[in-house]
Amino acid sequence: MDFDELVLSLTKQIPKGKVTSYGELARFLGDIKLARAVGQALKRNSEPIKIPCHRVVCSDGRIGGYNGGISEKIRLLRSEGIVIRDNRVQNFKEVLFRASEMRLP
DNA sequence: TCATTGGCTATCA
DNA sequence: CTGATAGCCAATG
Numbered sequence: 001m002d003f004d005e006l007v008l009s010l011t012k013q014i015p016k017g018k019v020t021s022y023g024e025l026a027r028f029l030g031d032i033k034l035a036r037a038v039g040q041a042l043k044r045n046s047e048p049i050k051i052p053c054h055r056v057v058c059s060d061g062r063i064g065g066y067n068g069g070i071s072e073k074i075r076l077l078r079s080e081g082i083v084i085r086d087n088r089v090q091n092f093k094e095v096l097f098r099a100s101e102m103r104l105p
Numbered sequence: 106t107c108a109t110t111g112g113c114t115a116t117c118a
Numbered sequence: 119c120t121g122a123t124a125g126c127c128a129a130t131g
């Protein structure tokens with residue numbers, strides 16, 4: 001299983017109504033410095049339907065980027081109950097899906 | 106091979 | 119609060 005597949009499989013574990021950060025995913029993978037590569041892996045995601053890549057945001061609660069545009073990302077998150085204000089998830093710490101809750105496929 | 110490009114993070118002023 | 123800085127990984131050409 002290559003890097004991209006691993007990242008995507010972890011992303012699929014994020015429950016609806018929660019989010020995680022590129023850094024959290026990277027931490028689970030063993031190295032916080034993988035954060036950027038994680039972002040790239042999500043970007044290269046070929047099946048955006050099955051993979052909720054919109055549930056991955058910046059470590060400080062800012063939205064981050066999205067293939068379909070940030071507005072679309074925000075819209076999707078709101079539709080799942082995430083509260084966003086000034087391009088930030090409001091209760092970030094509370095809705096954060098932590099690395100300790102992830103598991104290998 | 107080397108250079109570039111990001112959906113990044115942490116730290117300091 | 120905003121900006122600048124410095125790391126830095128995987129894919130791509």
